[in-house]
Amino acid sequence: MPEMNLVQAINDALRVEMRADPDVVVLGEDVGKVGGVFRVTQGLYDEFGEDRVIDTPLAEGGIIGTAVGMALYGMRPVPEIQFADFIFPAYDQIVSEVAKYRYRSGGEYTCPMVIRTPVGGGIRGGHYHSQSPESLFIHNAGLTVVCPSNPYDAKGLLISAIRSDDPILFFEPKRVYRAVKMDVPEGDYTLPLGKAKVVKEGNDVTVIAWGAMLFEALASAEEVAAEGVSAEVIDLRTLWPVDIDTIVESVKKTGRVVIVHEAPKTCGFGGELLSLVVEKAFLHLEAPPVRVTGWDTPFPYTLEMEYLPLQHRITPALLETARYVP
Amino acid sequence: MPEMNLVQAINDALRVEMRADPDVVVLGEDVGKVGGVFRVTQGLYDEFGEDRVIDTPLAEGGIIGTAVGMALYGMRPVPEIQFADFIFPAYDQIVSEVAKYRYRSGGEYTCPMVIRTPVGGGIRGGHYHSQSPESLFIHNAGLTVVCPSNPYDAKGLLISAIRSDDPILFFEPKRVYRAVKMDVPEGDYTLPLGKAKVVKEGNDVTVIAWGAMLFEALASAEEVAAEGVSAEVIDLRTLWPVDIDTIVESVKKTGRVVIVHEAPKTCGFGGELLSLVVEKAFLHLEAPPVRVTGWDTPFPYTLEMEYLPLQHRITPALLETARYVP
C-alpha cells in the first residue's frame, strides 16, 4: 500500500473517480496546469484535459453557479474554492440554490456536487487564509458537511461524496495537507458519510474534534493519560448530519464532554454539538460540557497559535472536566 | 403620544436621525419614491431628496459595498436589504469587510452602518421571503445584531444603532410590521443596545424569544398560567452581544429554559443560547433546556404555520419543561 499525505490522497480520490465516471469534472481557480495552489489537482489536467479540469475566471459565484448547471444536467462537478475564506462570493448560490434545489423543485432537479476547499489556521494565513466556516453551512438545511482528518479517511470519504446524490461541502484541513502520511489503499474504496470514528477509547471524558484539531485532541488525551485521566476521542469526519449515536453512546459512558474547534465560539458548530448532548443525554452529564474553540475575533496573524484551541488549551479543559465535582 | 405600528416607528426613527445628522443616508432597492416595498422609508425621499434616500441598482453587494465606502469616509449609511433572504449576495462584504474593518485596520478605519432588513415568516412568503438568518451573522465576530419586537423598542434601538460606532444588523420582524400598534414618543429617545427586557416575570420556567415569536411566547405564557405554570418571558431585543446577565439571572431563578426561534434548529442562535445557559448555570438547571424552532428544512409555503414555532408548539414545551422531573 502506498504512503500518501492528505494532498496525495485527495488527488488520488479525484483521479479514481474521474477515471471511473466521465461525468466527474473539476473546476476552479488555478486547478488546471498548476494543479491548484496546494497542488491537490496536480496531474489531473494532463490526464483528463482542459475540458474536465477547468481553470475558471476569478469568480467563486461563477464556479458554483456553473457547477449547479452541470449538476442539474446530470454531471458530477467537483468545484474547488481556493480557500474557504473565499467561498463567500458563492454563498448565495450555495445556500439559496445548491442547498434548496431538490426541495424547492419537488425533487425534480437534484444538485449533486462536492465543493472542496481548504480550511483552518496554523499556517500563517491571517484573517483570510485561516477560517473555518462550517457552521455557516450546517445551518442551511440540505447541505452535507465533511471534514476528514487524515489521508485514508479523506480518500474514502471523498469518493463517497462524489457518488452521493446530495451536495456536499468537503473541508480539507490545510494544516494537515503535508503533515500526516499514512498507508492508503490504491484504487477504489469508500467510507460511509455520516459515521464518526472513535479514534481512542476512554472512560472519563469524551473529546469531540475533527480536521487538524483531532491531532491536538489526541495529544491532549495522551497528556492527560499520564495524569490518570482516560479520554475518549471522537473524530467526527462528517460534521453534518452528525453521527449522533456515536456521540451519545460515548457521553453516556463518560458523562463528560469537551468539544474542540478552530472557528469562533459563538454560533460555532460546538454550540450545536453541546446542545445535542444536553438534549439527548442530560441526565447522564456529570459535568457541564465544555467548548474549546477559537476566540470571537477575526483570525489573527502573529498570535495565531494563541488563537487556536491547541493542546495547551485542550489539556486543562480535559482535566477540569474529568475532575469536575458539582 | 402618537400611536405607531412597527413600520411607522422605524420610519420615524430614520426621520429623526436624518434630521439630526446630515451624514445619515438611506440606500437600497426601491427605498426612494415608493418608500420601500414595505413602505418603511416612505416620505423620506420627499423630505431629504435623492441624495440621501438613494434608489440603487439591483445588487445587494453594491449596496453594502458602497455603504462601506461611505462609512469609511465618515458618513452613517443605513442600507436596506429588501428581504433578509436576499442579503447573501452581500454576505462577502458583510462578513469579510464590514465585520472586520476596525480590527484588520488596527482601528484606523471604522465601518459604522445599520443594515436594516425584514426577517421572518408567517406572511405566505415561502422559501425566499421568510428566513431568519441571524446566526449566520452572529458567528462572525464584529457584528452587532438587533431584532426588536415592537414599535417602541424598534425606534429607540434604531436611533441607538445609527449612533453606534459599530456595524449593526437590524432585523425587522415583518409579521409584526403592521400587526402591533402602541404609543411611541415623538422625537428623540434611545434604548441601550445589549439589554434584554423581561416582558413578563415568572418563577417556573424562562422563555427566551425575540421578534415575532415574542408574541407567541407571551401567548403561551398566558396559556400555561391557566395550568398553574408561571413563565418568565425575556425579549432579547439585542441578539448579539446578548444580555447574558438577564438570561442567567432568570435561569438561576427558574432552573428551566425554553428558547424559541423561527430559524432552523441546527446551528441556529438557540444552540448558542442553550450552550451559554449550560456553561453559566449548569448547576441551577432542573431540566434540560429546550429549543422550539423552525424545522431543519427550507422554509415552506403552504405548511408554514406548521413550520413555525408558534404558540401551539411553545405551550407543550413550557409545560413539559416546567413539570420535568429527572
Next chain:
Amino acid sequence: MQTQAQVVPIRTPDATFADDVLSVIERDGSLRSETDPKLPQETVLRFYRAMVRTRIIDGQLERLQRQGRIGFHIGSLGEEACILGSAAAMRPNDWIFPCYREFGALLWRGFPLQTYVDNMYGNADDVVKGRQMPDHYTGKPYRFGSVSSPIGTQITQAVGFGWAARRKGTDEVVSVYFGEGATSSNEFHTGMNFAGVMNAPVVFLCRNNRWAISVPSEKQTGSATFAQKGVAYGVRGVRVDGNDVLATYKVVREAVERAARGEGPTLVEMLTYRLGGHSTSDDPRAYRAQDEVEQWRRTDPILRLRTHLEALGVWDESKEEAYKQEVEAELKACVAAAEAKAKPSLESMFDDVFAELPWHLKEQREQLLGGPRAKDHH
C-alpha cells in the same frame, strides 16, 4: 446624485426604435419583408392564441389574488410577445431557464394548465409540493428549469447547464430569462463572463420592461443599452422590439441556431414594458406616471399582432370572443379542481431535503406528526 450628465437615456417609447432594434410588424399590421421570419400562418395564430391565453390567465389570477383565494401572482401583462416569441424560438430539445414572469413560456412547452394552477394553490398536486410561493414552478419533463426568487441565480446555472449539454455531445441550447434589473446582479456578470470564456450555447434573454419594481431602467445602469453589456464579455449583443412577437422569434431563433452550431452565446435585449404592477403586491401608481403607461398601451403586443391577423382576415372579434370563453372555461375548471384538492401532507415537509431522510429529520417529522396542529391562521 448627479446622474444626468452620465446616463444616456434609454430610448423613450415614442421615438421609433433605431435601426439596430429589429422589428417586423408595422403599426398597420403589415410585415417588413426584410425581417419577416415568414412563418406559416397557423404558427402565427398559435403565437397569438398563446399570448391571449397568457393574458387571460394573468387577469384571472390577479382576480383570485384580490379575492384572497391565492396568495400571490406575478404576471406578464404587456410582455407576452417577448415571452412567447422567445419560447417559441427554442427547439423541442432546447431548455428554458426561467426568471419568474414566464408562465406563458411554461404553458407553451406543454405544461398542463391544471398543474400550473395547482402551483398557484400550493396544493398536494403542486409539482413543487406547496413548498414555494405561487409562480415558483419547476418543469423538468418540459425541459424547463426551476423558479427561484433570488434575482439572477439562474443565469450562471444556465451557462453550466449549456456547457454540460454540449460536453455530452448534444446540440441543445439553453435560454435564460431575466429582467433588465437583474443585469446589475453578480450572477449576470459572472454568467456572461463564463459564457464568453466557455463559449457556452446559451441565449441570454433580457426582458427590458423598463422597471425593476419601482426603479426605472435609467437608474439601473449608466450604459445606453442593455445589449451593449455584451461588449464587456466578448458576447454578441442584439436588441429587438420585444413587443413584436415575430421579431423576437426571429432574433432568438438566430441566436439559438448560432449557439447550436457552436458559435457561442448571445445576449438579447428585448424592449418591452411592464404594463401592470410588479406583482400582486405592488401598486405602480406610487412611483410612475399614468401617462407613460398609456403611451405604452398603444404598443400593446397583442393588439399589434391582432391588427396583423385581422388585416390578413384570419382573426376577428367573434373568434376572439370564442377563444376567450374557451380559455376562461378551461381555467375555471382548473381553479375549481385545484381548490378542491388537499394540502400537501405534513410528512412531505421533510422529504427532499436530502436524498434520504437523516436521523434529525426523522426525529423532527415524528415531533411534528405527534404534536399539536397549528391554527391555520394567516
Next chain:
Amino acid sequence: MQTQAQVVPIRTPDATFADDVLSVIERDGSLRSETDPKLPQETVLRFYRAMVRTRIIDGQLERLQRQGRIGFHIGSLGEEACILGSAAAMRPNDWIFPCYREFGALLWRGFPLQTYVDNMYGNADDVVKGRQMPDHYTGKPYRFGSVSSPIGTQITQAVGFGWAARRKGTDEVVSVYFGEGATSSNEFHTGMNFAGVMNAPVVFLCRNNRWAISVPSEKQTGSATFAQKGVAYGVRGVRVDGNDVLATYKVVREAVERAARGEGPTLVEMLTYRLGGHSTSDDPRAYRAQDEVEQWRRTDPILRLRTHLEALGVWDESKEEAYKQEVEAELKACVAAAEAKAKPSLESMFDDVFAELPWHLKEQREQLLGGPRAKDHH
C-alpha cells in the same frame, strides 16, 4: 473548452501597442512629444528613484521570506511603472484604495518604510497590530485604504467613498487598484455599475499584468480588452502602456482631473506584466514559459525610464549604485529594528472587534491571559 473561436487574444508584447494604447517613452529613451506630460526633470527622477526603491525592497523582502524571517511577501516586479505613475498622478488630497501589490504607492504617499517593515513582521508597531498577513497594511493618515485579501471588495468601497467625498463638498478623487483577474469578481461589476449610475469620482486602475496566479488573461474573459468593459456601464475606458511611467501618469492624471470636475469615473487598463511569481508562495515556472517572461523583460519599465534619463544625462551607473546602497542601508536598519520589536500583546487580540469590549470578549481575554501559553510552533 473551445474558447479559441470566441476569445480575441490580447495583444502580445512583441506587437507594438496599437494607437489606442497611450505611450510616451520610446525604446531609444526619447519621448513622444504628442503624449509627453512634460513633467519637470526632478519629478521624473523622483519617479525613477521610487521605482528602483520599490524593486530593491521587493528583492530584499523576497530574500527575507526565503530565509524564513518573514512569512510572506507579494511584490510588484515589473509593475513598478504603472503603480508609481498612477500613484503620482493622484493629488495630495485624493485617496488610494489598494489591492495588495502596491506598497510602492504606499511609500510614495510618505508612509514610513519602518512602519511598512513592521507590517511585514506583524510586530507590536505594525499599524494593523499583527493581525493580518504581511503586505496587508492600512494607511489612513496617508489617505490610503486598508488591504484585504478577498479579491475585489475594495472596488465598491472606493465608489461609495468617492461618492461620500463629493457629497461632503470636496473635489477629492479615489483611485482603486485591482488586477485583470479581479474584473471577473462580483465587486468589479457592481462597483463599475454603481460608479456609472452615481457618477462617482473614481479612477479604476486595472493592472493587466497578464496573469491571475496561474490563469492567463485570455482565460479570464472573452472580451478583447479590459478597458472595453467600461462600455457595459457607460464608464469611460482607456488603455495605457503600464510599463511607461510617464504615459501612466498622464492618463491617470487626466482621469483624476475629469473626476474632480464631476465628469465621472474612468476605467484605466494599464498593460504590464508580472515578471515574478504571484507571491513568495508561487513558482510560475509550473505554468508559464520562460520565453514569455524573457520577452517581457525587454520592456522592463525601470530599464526603459533609465534609458531616457541616461540619454538626458541626468542618471548613470554611479548614481544608480549610490542610490541602491542608500536604499539597502535604510531597509537593513528597518529590518533590524523590526526584528528587535516585541510581538503584539496578548490583550490586543480582543481590541477593535467592537468599539467597546463586550462581556464575552472580556471573559475570553481573561481566559487567554489566565491560561497557559502556546508553544510557538509554526
